Every structure is written in C-alpha cells, then in structure tokens.
Amino acid sequence: MTESTPANSDITINELGGVTAIPGLLSGKVAVVTGGGQGLGLAMARSLVDSGAKVVLADMNEESLQAAVTELGGDGVATGAVCNVSDLEAVEKLAEAATTAFGGIDIWVNNAGITRDATIRKMTEQQFDDVISVHLRGTWNGLKVATALMREQDRGGSIINVSSISGKVGNPGQSNYSAAKAGIVGMTKAVAKEVAFKNIRINAIQPGFINTAMTAAMPQHAIDSKLAEIPLGRPGEPEEVASVVLFLASGLSSYLTGTVTEISGGRNICxxxxxxxxxxxxxxxxxxxxxxxxxxxxxxxxxxxxxxxxxxxxxxxxxxxxxxxxxxxxxxxxxxxxxxxxxxxxxxxxxxxxxxxxxxxxxxxxx
Ligand SMILES: NC(=O)c1ccc[n+]([C@@H]2O[C@H](COP(=O)([O-])OP(=O)(O)OC[C@H]3O[C@@H](n4cnc5c(N)ncnc54)[C@H](O)[C@@H]3O)[C@@H](O)[C@H]2O)c1
Structure with a gap:
C-alpha cells in the first residue's frame, strides 16, 4: 500500500457489498453530470463527490437541481446549472459555468434522458423527435463541447455516455429510445477514435433494469418480464451504475476508450x-x-x-x-x-x- 492509497475503512461500501466511493481517487478533478438532478445522475454525482471531485450538475428541472446540490454538500463541492442538453448554446454555457466555478473540466457524463414509449403504430413524430433530441443530439452536444474544452486544456479527460441495454437488444415500445441509445454507442466509438491522441477517453455504459423513477413508472407486467430475464435475479441499484461511472471517470480505467459496459445483472448476455x-x-x-x-x-x-x-x-x-x-x-x-x-x-x-x-x-x- 502506498501513502496515497486510502485505507480500506475509508472506502464506501453499500449493503450489497458494492464499492460506491473511493475517497481521494478524484481529488482535484472537476466533473459535469447532465440530468444530475435525480436518479442515476444524482447517484453518479454523489459517488464522484465522495471520491473527491467537484461536480457541476446540469438539469432542466430547477427544483430537483437545487435539492441535489444541497444534498451533495452545497457550493464548495457541487453547483447546479439549468440546462437543456438538446440546445448546443445552453451546453456551451454549461461548460463556461463549470470552468468559472471550478477552473476546468476533467470528467463529463452525458446522462440526461427521457422516455416517450409507444409502439411504432402509435408513436408520434413528436415522441420520436423528443427522444432523439435529448439522447442523441444531447450526447452529441456534450461530446462536442467537452472534447473542445478538454483539447484546449490539454490535460486529458474522461467522458462517459449513458446508453442502455435497449440500444443493444431493442425494446418493444421504444423504437425511439432504442435507436437513440444504439446511436450513442456508435457516436462513442467514433469520437473516441478522434480524440484519443489527446488522452481524452470516451466510454459508454448500458444500464439494464435499475431501480429509479423511470422504471418505477413502468407497468407491473413489464417489470415482471424484465426481472425474469436477469440472471442475478434482482434489479440494479443506482449506486451500482455510479460505481462503474466512477471507474470509467478515474485513472482505474486509464487504458479504456471506446468501450461499452453493460450493467445489467447479466441480462441479455445472449x-x-x-x-x-x-x-x-x-x-x-x-x-x-x-x-x-x-x-x-x-x-x-x-x-x-x-x-x-x-x-x-x-x-x-x-x-x-x-x-x-x-x-x-x-x-x-x-x-x-x-x-x-x-x-x-x-x-x-x-x-x-x-x-x-x-x-x-x-x-x-x-x-
Ligand atoms: N433507470 C434505468 O433503469 C435506466 C436504464 C438504462 C439507461 N438509463 C438511462 O440513464 C439515464 C438516467 O436515467 P434515470 O433513470 O436516472 O432517469 P430520471 O428520469 O430519474 O432522470 C433523468 C434526468 O434527466 C433530466 N433531463 C431530462 N431531459 C433533459 C434535458 N433535455 N436536459 C437536461 N436534463 C434533462 C430530468 O430532469 C431528470 O432529472 C438516462 O439517459 C436513461 O435513459 C436508465
């Protein structure tokens, strides 16, 4: 053990035995998490803050944003910016705000998301466009702004794009969402190749069925059939997604770029x-x-x-x-x-x- 390695007792371990934070791992780093006002984004932000990073949360929902900033410990470690990720100008302002608040950006998580589920027969063009706009355009906006800034800073960086198992296997009733999430994978790999020479790493995660407000809203029969597909036999918890983001954000994954990590309890292994x-x-x-x-x-x-x-x-x-x-x-x-x-x-x-x-x-x- 080296001096800078935290003692085991400092590592935050949850009741499932999962490691949710490693104090000091991200000391001096600044992270942006979009859609950070609640759900997975908030869990990711908590894990990053508890591991020493300063975090800028971006969300459309001002109320949950403020509550989340307070929960994370307030202005010294976290700040919030109201931002619609579909709007490139707003995302540029978000990067400026993060740089002003904490002096640059090392980690950027493109997490904001919505669902507008309907079968192809019933889905409207608006529902299709809304989902593509937040997930695909929003992630592209984040990549464009974050990579530009990271290149300029010239100190590397890590970007994590939140895809979904839906983007791998396709979910009925989610032609819009599955398309957007599959698109995020291609986008991740393309841009990872473009910026790797600057030591900017870009990876994607594909959560499966995770306990959040998004999944709580699903009908019971859909929940039952998804649970039946999970070899680990239970839904995931937001902290179990956050710990993978922590890994990808940190030097623990310094030789990983362009990867896609499934966080699904084994669902859809095949x-x-x-x-x-x-x-x-x-x-x-x-x-x-x-x-x-x-x-x-x-x-x-x-x-x-x-x-x-x-x-x-x-x-x-x-x-x-x-x-x-x-x-x-x-x-x-x-x-x-x-x-x-x-x-x-x-x-x-x-x-x-x-x-x-x-x-x-x-x-x-x-x-
Ligand atoms: N929950 C799951 O099981 C699951 C599984 C796979 C992937 N995901 C993905 O994880 C991400 C987070 O999901 P969640 O379950 O925490 O959802 P959530 O609805 O709890 O949180 C999403 C957040 O994004 C914000 N948001 C929505 N549109 C936005 C926009 N245009 N600009 C900025 N912020 C916006 C919302 O206000 C909200 O705070 C999403 O990309 C989702 O697709 C979730």
Whole structure:
C-alpha cells in the first residue's frame, strides 16, 4: 500500500457489498453530470463527490437541481446549472459555468434522458423527435463541447455516455429510445477514435433494469418480464451504475476508450433465458397449464437439459401443442407456479401465449 492509497475503512461500501466511493481517487478533478438532478445522475454525482471531485450538475428541472446540490454538500463541492442538453448554446454555457466555478473540466457524463414509449403504430413524430433530441443530439452536444474544452486544456479527460441495454437488444415500445441509445454507442466509438491522441477517453455504459423513477413508472407486467430475464435475479441499484461511472471517470480505467459496459445483472448476455438454478422445478406442458413469453421460449433448450440431467426427456424447453395452444416445458424457479399452474411468483410472466409461430395449423418447435 502506498501513502496515497486510502485505507480500506475509508472506502464506501453499500449493503450489497458494492464499492460506491473511493475517497481521494478524484481529488482535484472537476466533473459535469447532465440530468444530475435525480436518479442515476444524482447517484453518479454523489459517488464522484465522495471520491473527491467537484461536480457541476446540469438539469432542466430547477427544483430537483437545487435539492441535489444541497444534498451533495452545497457550493464548495457541487453547483447546479439549468440546462437543456438538446440546445448546443445552453451546453456551451454549461461548460463556461463549470470552468468559472471550478477552473476546468476533467470528467463529463452525458446522462440526461427521457422516455416517450409507444409502439411504432402509435408513436408520434413528436415522441420520436423528443427522444432523439435529448439522447442523441444531447450526447452529441456534450461530446462536442467537452472534447473542445478538454483539447484546449490539454490535460486529458474522461467522458462517459449513458446508453442502455435497449440500444443493444431493442425494446418493444421504444423504437425511439432504442435507436437513440444504439446511436450513442456508435457516436462513442467514433469520437473516441478522434480524440484519443489527446488522452481524452470516451466510454459508454448500458444500464439494464435499475431501480429509479423511470422504471418505477413502468407497468407491473413489464417489470415482471424484465426481472425474469436477469440472471442475478434482482434489479440494479443506482449506486451500482455510479460505481462503474466512477471507474470509467478515474485513472482505474486509464487504458479504456471506446468501450461499452453493460450493467445489467447479466441480462441479455445472449438471447437465452436465465440458467436454471438449484431448486428449480420442471414444468410439464399440459392443457390449461402455464404458457410462456416468447423470450423464454427462445431460451428453452437443449442445453438446459444438458445442465439439468434430472429434467426428463421431452421437457427440454421445446414448444408443445396441447389442444389448440402451444405450451413450453421449461425449468422455472421453485414456487413460480402453484400446483394448479397459476403464477405464484412474479419472476416469470406469462400473460400471452408463447410460440404461436406458424399459426394454428403449422406449429413448429421454438428455436
Ligand atoms: N433507470 C434505468 O433503469 C435506466 C436504464 C438504462 C439507461 N438509463 C438511462 O440513464 C439515464 C438516467 O436515467 P434515470 O433513470 O436516472 O432517469 P430520471 O428520469 O430519474 O432522470 C433523468 C434526468 O434527466 C433530466 N433531463 C431530462 N431531459 C433533459 C434535458 N433535455 N436536459 C437536461 N436534463 C434533462 C430530468 O430532469 C431528470 O432529472 C438516462 O439517459 C436513461 O435513459 C436508465
């Protein structure tokens, strides 16, 4: 241990065992966090401040901005700027304000975001444009201003762009959001190549299902089906996103640029459903029994049978026609179903019939 290494007892560890701050790690650094008035942005700001950085929060919501600045310890360590990230001029003023307040910028987090969910059939042009404007244009504005300033300062820098797992896999009802979040990945890599020679690093993160106001607003059936896809079996906490931002903001990641880090509890590692766990039970297809959403159907599996030799042949996760409906035999967590086949747990949602590909006459096994 060197003199400048903080003692273990100084490192902030949360109840999940996660490290949320490392005092002194960012001493002398200045960070801007857009959308920092609440949610993930505020958690990131807290982690940066607790690790020694001074932070400028930017948000459209003046009220939450002021409350957040106070919560972080007030003017000496944090300040707020009302800013619409979609407006380049406003973002330029934000950078000026940060430079005036704290003498430059070393870290910039493009985090501000909104959702305007609707299926492609119902989504309006306005809903599409609003989401693209905040996420894609807003991130581009942040990159343009932050890289210009960092180049001028000539002391390197770290920029973190907040994408989403939606940008990797596409979420139904989020064609606008998924497009914007996928675009952020391409933008991250392109600009990372442009400015790497100045030791300016740009990385993206893709949070999955995190407990915030944004996800609390989702309907219960959508929450249930997302939880069913998470191998770690729980939603993430804002601090667990913040700690990755801290890593990317600091010298701990000095050789990383153009990367995309998924923070999702393993969700969407691939298109398969979660692996069976100890205590799982196998559900046989039967008339009136449970049906499964198609993502489980896709994941259902020869390899589940390999991992679970005790699962009898014929219950390998293939779709089976029982009467007029296709059912899926699958390994599910014990307690998911009551003896009569109704749901006993929220881990698997089965609100719609699975595997109806091919129509009533031509059913085929799911792959
Ligand atoms: N919560 C999740 O599960 C999750 C998952 C993946 C990605 N994300 C992304 O993380 C980021 C933060 O999400 P959150 O859950 O904390 O959301 P949130 O709604 O709690 O916070 C977003 C903040 O951005 C601000 N904002 C909105 N539009 C703005 C604009 N034009 N200019 C400046 N500020 C603006 C809001 O006022 C708000 O304070 C977003 O980019 C979101 O897409 C969230």
């Amino acid at each position: 298109s398969r459903s979660p692996s069976p766990r100890r205590g799982d039970v196998c559900v046989e297809p039967r008339r009136g029994g449970p049906t499964f959403p198609s993502h489980l159907c896709r994941g259902g599996s020869p390899d589940h049978r390999e991992k679970r030799p005790d699962v009898p042949a014929g219950t390998s996760g293939r779709c089976r026609s029982v009467g007029s409906v296709s059912h899926l035999a699958f390994c599910v967590p014990a307690g998911t179903f009551q003896p009569d086949g109704r749901a006993a747990s929220a881990r698997v949602s089965f609100s719609r019939f699975a595997c109806r590909a091919g129509g009533r006459r031509r059913r085929r096994p799911c792959r």
